[in-house]
Amino acid sequence: MKAVIFRQHGGPEVLEPAEVPDPKIRPHEVLVEVRACALNHLDVWVRGGLPGINIPLPHILGDDIAGVVREVGALVNWVKPGDEVMLHPGVSCGHCAACLRGEDNFCPEYDILGYRRDGGYATLVAAPGTNVVPKPKTLSWEAAAALPLVTLTAWHMLITLARLHLVIQALFQWSGGHLHEFNAGGQRYGAADPDYDAPGSVQSERTKLMSAITPSRTIEYVYDFGDYWQHRIKVEKVLSPSELKLPVCIAGANAAPPDDCGGVPGYEDFVQAMANPKHPEHAQMKEWIGREWDPAEFDIEHINRWLAEFKL
Numbered sequence: 001m002k003a004v005i006f007r008q009h010g011g012p013e014v015l016e017p018a019e020v021p022d023p024k025i026r027p028h029e030v031l032v033e034v035r036a037c038a039l040n041h042l043d044v045w046v047r048g049g050l051p052g053i054n055i056p057l058p059h060i061l062g063d064d065i066a067g068v069v070r071e072v073g074a075l076v077n078w079v080k081p082g083d084e085v086m087l088h089p090g091v092s093c094g095h096c097a098a099c100l101r102g103e104d105n106f107c108p109e110y111d112i113l114g115y116r117r118d119g120g121y122a123t124l125v126a127a128p129g130t131n132v133v134p135k136p137k138t139l140s141w142e143a144a145a146a147l148p149l150v151t152l153t154a155w156h157m158l159i160t161l162a163r164l165h166l167v168i169q170a171l172f173q174w175s176g177g178h179l180h181e182f183n184a185g186g187q188r189y190g191a192a193d194p195d196y197d198a199p200g201s202v203q204s205e206r207t208k209l210m211s212a213i214t215p216s217r218t219i220e221y222v223y224d225f226g227d228y229w230q231h232r233i234k235v236e237k238v239l240s241p242s243e244l245k246l247p248v249c250i251a252g253a254n255a256a257p258p259d260d261c262g263g264v265p266g267y268e269d270f271v272q273a274m275a276n277p278k279h280p281e282h283a284q285m286k287e288w289i290g291r292e293w294d295p296a297e298f299d300i301e302h303i304n305r306w307l308a309e310f311k312l
């Protein structure tokens, strides 16, 4: 087949057209005739060479691929020769703990088409059958090829306000059992609840964080309309998804008021009662919370262990 290869790392000048053997597919793979392959910055990094990453040479770049299935392996029965497809670029083992959690990009064997295995700068490419995505008829070959890897990056940016609600709940170690509402730039966003009449409120499950913070860099968050815990969230900087994989608490002070303690006045009473063994409500409060209470306690490692349960 025809391909554009490189035999050594470097600038665009190391790329050369070449005639190379057709890829041989394994039973779980498909062979695709490439109709279009987009350029991705990964191509530039791989061509230039990455510290500590061994790229087998000569190498064929290209991770964003659209084409027509020419051949399918014996284990692949959901696509057939002639199907017009796009290729999901992430390749993983499919059976390790990370893969089974659905976090295949954390797989120890994670690879990307055109990264350490040959990609789409060629007339043919081999890929796992599970990576095949049907190409919508409405998309041109070029548009279809422009989507795959970029879509994965964009997908990780699609964090909803409902997810931010869960992160705040983890920060305060609350149960999340009460209603909440965000207000960003005058628009209110809440949970879908048939018993909660919130005219003008948009469902936070359907609102992307980025769309809410773009008009207003400050968001108000209220949790529990009885206790009415009011928070002001200020957006200081937006990092790219690759820079941050987990929510992290970097600083704080004092204990979070316990869920259901009665809001600000209730928490003041609670702190006073807990601090004074002679207080008439001391025993009752201590039984309710089940431990001693230090209002100045702030354990950042404990909070970050909770936050580590999230992925962005």
Ligand SMILES: [Zn+2]
Residues within 6 Å of the ligand: 092, 093, 094, 095, 096, 097, 098, 099, 104, 107, 108, 109
């Ligand atoms: Zn895996």
